[in-house]
Amino acid sequence: MSIITLLTDFGTDDEYVGLMKGVILSINPSATIVDLTHQIDSQDIVQAAFTIHSGYHYFPEGTVHLIVVDPGVGTERGLLALKLKNHFFIAPDNGVLTLLLNEKEISSLVLISNSSFFRAAVSRTFHGRDILAPVGAHVANGLDINELGPDIDVQNVVCLENLGARRIKNGEIRGQIVAIDHFGNLITNIDSELLTGSLHAGPEKKIQIKIRSNTINGLSETYGGVRSNTPLALIGSRGYLEIAINEGNAAQFLKAKKKDPVRVLV
Amino acid sequence: MSIITLLTDFGTDDEYVGLMKGVILSINPSATIVDLTHQIDSQDIVQAAFTIHSGYHYFPEGTVHLIVVDPGVGTERGLLALKLKNHFFIAPDNGVLTLLLNEKEISSLVLISNSSFFRAAVSRTFHGRDILAPVGAHVANGLDINELGPDIDVQNVVCLENLGARRIKNGEIRGQIVAIDHFGNLITNIDSELLTGSLHAGPEKKIQIKIRSNTINGLSETYGGVRSNTPLALIGSRGYLEIAINEGNAAQFLKAKKKDPVRVLV
Amino acid sequence: MSIITLLTDFGTDDEYVGLMKGVILSINPSATIVDLTHQIDSQDIVQAAFTIHSGYHYFPEGTVHLIVVDPGVGTERGLLALKLKNHFFIAPDNGVLTLLLNEKEISSLVLISNSSFFRAAVSRTFHGRDILAPVGAHVANGLDINELGPDIDVQNVVCLENLGARRIKNGEIRGQIVAIDHFGNLITNIDSELLTGSLHAGPEKKIQIKIRSNTINGLSETYGGVRSNTPLALIGSRGYLEIAINEGNAAQFLKAKKKDPVRVLV
Numbered sequence: 001m002s003i004i005t006l007l008t009d010f011g012t013d014d015e016y017v018g019l020m021k022g023v024i025l026s027i028n029p030s031a032t033i034v035d036l037t038h039q040i041d042s043q044d045i046v047q048a049a050f051t052i053h054s055g056y057h058y059f060p061e062g063t064v065h066l067i068v069v070d071p072g073v074g075t076e077r078g079l080l081a082l083k084l085k086n087h088f089f090i091a092p093d094n095g096v097l098t099l100l101l102n103e104k105e106i107s108s109l110v111l112i113s114n115s116s117f118f119r120a121a122v123s124r125t126f127h128g129r130d131i132l133a134p135v136g137a138h139v140a141n142g143l144d145i146n147e148l149g150p151d152i153d154v155q156n157v158v159c160l161e162n163l164g165a166r167r168i169k170n171g172e173i174r175g176q177i178v179a180i181d182h183f184g185n186l187i188t189n190i191d192s193e194l195l196t197g198s199l200h201a202g203p204e205k206k207i208q209i210k211i212r213s214n215t216i217n218g219l220s221e222t223y224g225g226v227r228s229n230t231p232l233a234l235i236g237s238r239g240y241l242e243i244a245i246n247e248g249n250a251a252q253f254l255k256a257k258k259k260d261p262v263r264v265l266v
Numbered sequence: 267m268s269i270i271t272l273l274t275d276f277g278t279d280d281e282y283v284g285l286m287k288g289v290i291l292s293i294n295p296s297a298t299i300v301d302l303t304h305q306i307d308s309q310d311i312v313q314a315a316f317t318i319h320s321g322y323h324y325f326p327e328g329t330v331h332l333i334v335v336d337p338g339v340g341t342e343r344g345l346l347a348l349k350l351k352n353h354f355f356i357a358p359d360n361g362v363l364t365l366l367l368n369e370k371e372i373s374s375l376v377l378i379s380n381s382s383f384f385r386a387a388v389s390r391t392f393h394g395r396d397i398l399a400p401v402g403a404h405v406a407n408g409l410d411i412n413e414l415g416p417d418i419d420v421q422n423v424v425c426l427e428n429l430g431a432r433r434i435k436n437g438e439i440r441g442q443i444v445a446i447d448h449f450g451n452l453i454t455n456i457d458s459e460l461l462t463g464s465l466h467a468g469p470e471k472k473i474q475i476k477i478r479s480n481t482i483n484g485l486s487e488t489y490g491g492v493r494s495n496t497p498l499a500l501i502g503s504r505g506y507l508e509i510a511i512n513e514g515n516a517a518q519f520l521k522a523k524k525k526d527p528v529r530v531l532v
Numbered sequence: 533m534s535i536i537t538l539l540t541d542f543g544t545d546d547e548y549v550g551l552m553k554g555v556i557l558s559i560n561p562s563a564t565i566v567d568l569t570h571q572i573d574s575q576d577i578v579q580a581a582f583t584i585h586s587g588y589h590y591f592p593e594g595t596v597h598l599i600v601v602d603p604g605v606g607t608e609r610g611l612l613a614l615k616l617k618n619h620f621f622i623a624p625d626n627g628v629l630t631l632l633l634n635e636k637e638i639s640s641l642v643l644i645s646n647s648s649f650f651r652a653a654v655s656r657t658f659h660g661r662d663i664l665a666p667v668g669a670h671v672a673n674g675l676d677i678n679e680l681g682p683d684i685d686v687q688n689v690v691c692l693e694n695l696g697a698r699r700i701k702n703g704e705i706r707g708q709i710v711a712i713d714h715f716g717n718l719i720t721n722i723d724s725e726l727l728t729g730s731l732h733a734g735p736e737k738k739i740q741i742k743i744r745s746n747t748i749n750g751l752s753e754t755y756g757g758v759r760s761n762t763p764l765a766l767i768g769s770r771g772y773l774e775i776a777i778n779e780g781n782a783a784q785f786l787k788a789k790k791k792d793p794v795r796v797l798v
Contacts, residue, residue: 003291005284011714012278012544015587016769018537018568022590025535025564029592032291033566034299036284042715055281058288058395060295071779074754124754126769129590182277183308222340222390237282237392247337269557271550278544298557300565302550321547324554324661326561448543449574488606488656503548503658513575513603 002140003032003059007052008068008128009040016126020066020133023119027137036065041258043071045096047179049163050189053099054238056087064140067091068128079131080157081145083107088145090136092127095160106154113149165190165262173264175241177211177256184249186211188262190241195264209233210263211243212254229253268406269298269325273318274334274394275306282392286332286399289385293403302331307524309337311362313445315429316455319365320504322353330406333357334394345397346423347411349373354411356402358393361426372420379415431456431528439530441507443477443522450515452477454528456507461530475499476529477509478520495519534672535564535591539584540600540660541572548658552598552665555651559669568597573790575603577628579711581695582721585631586770588619596672599623600660611663612689613677615639620677622668624659627692638686645681697722697794705796707773709743709788716781718743720794722773727796741765742795743775744786761785 004024010016021033036055040048048069056065070077070092078093084106091097093111101109112131115122117138122130139145165175165188175190209216211231220232228247231254236242241264245253270290276282287299302321306314314335322331336343336358344359350372357363359377367375378397381388383404388396405411431441431454441456475482477497486498494513497520502508507528511519536556542548553565568587572580580601588597602609602624610625616638623629625643633641644663647654649670654662671677697707697720707722741748743763752764760779763786768774773796777785 003295005288007281012567012569013571013714014711015539015569015583016713018566019587019590021566022537022587022592022595025566026590026592029535029564032295034284034287034291035278037278037281039279051281055285055288058285058292060288060292063288072756075756123769125766129769179280181282182279224338224341234391237389237395269561271554273547298561300550300553300557301544303544303547305545317547321551321554324551324558326554326558329554445546447548448545490604490607500657503655503661 002028002030003034003063004136004140005034005036005056005059005063005065006038006068007036007040007048007065008038009042009044009048010038010068010128012038016129019129023129023133024137027134028141031137031140034059040069043069045069045071045094046160046163047258048096049099049160050178050187050238052089052096054240056089056100057085059087061086064088064090064136066128066132066136067096068132069096070094070127073127074124079112079127080152081108081110081112081135081139081148083145088139090132090139093158095158097157098160098163101154101157101159108145109152109154109157110145111149111152114147117143117148163189165194167194171266175262175264177258177260177262180251180256180258184245184251184253185236186243186250186254186256187236187238188241188243190262190264192235192239192241195235195241208265209241209243210265212256212260214254216243268294268296269300269329270402270406271300271302271322271325271329271331272304272334273302273306273314273331274304275308275310275314276304276334276394278304282395285395289395289399290403293400294407297403297406300325306335309335311335311337311360312426312429313524314362315365315426316444316453316504318355318362320506322355322366323351325353327352330354330356330402332394332398332402333362334398335362336360336393339393340390345378345393346418347374347376347378347401347405347414349411354405356398356405359424361424363423364426364429367420367423367425374411375418375420375423376411377415377418380413383409383414429455431460433460437532441528441530443524443526443528446517446522446524450511450517450519451502452509452516452520452522453502453504454507454509456528456530458501458505458507461501461507474531475507475509476531478522478526480520482509534560534562535566535595536668536672537566537568537591537595537597538570538600539568539572539580539597540570541574541576541580542570542600542660544570548661551661555661555665556669559666560673563669563672566591572601575601577601577603577626578692578695579790580628581631581692582710582719582770584621584628586772588621588632589617591619593618596620596622596668598660598664598668599628600664601628602626602659605659606656611644611659612684613640613642613644613667613671613680615677620671622664622671625689627690629689630692630695633686633689633691640677641684641686641689642677643681643684646679649675649680695721697726699726703798707794707796709790709792709794712783712788712790716777716783716785717768718775718782718786718788719768719770720773720775722794722796724767724771724773727767727773740797741773741775742797744788744792746786748775
């Protein structure tokens, strides 16, 4: 039994994801392959970084996570294999692993170079199929990731700056929207720890959340915590501050988009 | 070998369905998980009720069906586990099981309360991941659903009224559109039994189907049974009256939408 | 261990694909089912023909491929089972297998007629669920496809004309767009063999690609091979000439659509 998750920006209109699965099953016929999502916005490394970081621990230890959000495919960018808390991550060296690398419990971090685990013919445009899928299948088969290439120091891989929200002097938190989900909920990069640690805030606390020209007072516990069609803020299931509309679509209602700033005031 | 189906309104843009699968596989690593569909219209309990009822019996006995169309998540609504014809259903107590409960061959019906089968931390907004997925995984592992909580009488669970179509005095049938599929076909709540029982109708019979300002004469046997771009009615693969356009999109052509009334006249 | 792929134009809005999986698992509970894609444009047999032909060989030998792009469902069109290079294909006799049949390494080609491998009740409108799924599950279980019906000569099945691109007298190649992917890349029917065989072209060679009113000079090796927002041509991961925009959407930028002609000049 081995589990491989796929996180890509390929969408599901095409056969690309299906071909990756074919390659995996050719090497590891008993793999259980799970689509984490293929709807990362095209080339959005930040969104992918939050998605894998907040999601991987729902899978059992030993799971292999393939992340194929890879604007630099075919260029000289490297490919990484990471072992962390007994999970495995195979991804381009483009910052998509930043939040995981910040966890500082790295067992191994390797620059993938051993082409004996690649497909025989590697296209210039589809490393997901020709490198990441076969490498992931071998790792799920038990291959030690140190067989994939030399160790690389975390200082030498690409990390994204300012991914997280930050607290400024007066206690205010400044973050931004990093994802908008199917329901139109706005997911921020303000995690519950920063929020509660900084403000000792609870549902009862009089904090204010500012987004565009709107002010939301206090945190709700559920989407149903306010009147219909009223904006609310809550700690979402990801563990991050989320802005929603009871029975509505917050992205449409607030005309909000990714990267819009979100501020939390004491 | 155990099979778990997922029926939700989550869409596939986000990682939510993937996380449910991670939770299931953490408990039941050999489960085969099938997406029935995640494109139930947001919070449309009626559409979900017809989908699970017309679909479950295509799966083998012993299958566990998780239904997460749950507008009331985080409120006091209950969660149910149902055993029926050797299939298992885990769902909110919001009426989504109505058509199944009408089958009156219930082996067990239980109000889920035993939190030892939930995830340790249960969010207020994502019971699909934190309760239904782990409970379903345990049931697929062989857990007796009576371990999940006390029996509940079918009289005491939420059932939807007037889900089905009905025959009125002159033999006319009054129903409505309950789903519109990818091809634009309009799926009604008028089942073939009601249609044939009431009208002794066949393809040769001169029944009329009224939808919006259109009248369709007689039933076709296939989508190709009329000229191109002509509306037709047939018993669809679900076993319900369906309105379609040969080589076209009936929803667009007829400007039809869900809940539009459909009448069948002798 | 047996693998079954699904290639359809059903989309994923509805439960149709899920029901096919239920039928397969009822017969072959240990099957691994892979969605190749369900987003073939409605009834586009040409797009499906290229997708299965360029994709099947990424799966291990013994895989069973179900192709349900079937405008003629319910009419007298036949259903075929093909064994080729130790892969199995189950599909309507409508030309979708044309490119595979051109490979001329056919082990068996059979007209499916033995209804003992169908579901007991066969609807007129959903043979994917009622015939192809159960037949495919039995083949994945090891059933000899000759049990499905009589041999049929390749001369007697429907084949599509002019699927491929062609070279005309002056060395010019004339092809067309057969698919547009999620990224807006335009995939042609001009394969790399025709291109290189005809033109001895390489990245360095001064060929010209004409699409609509645009001329692209030379082939790139990667999507990043030109300035941002500039059209480029390359041999895509399918092995066919592809037209793309670096960091952009070629379909939108060039206002291109399927069936648009593409010419390659020496």
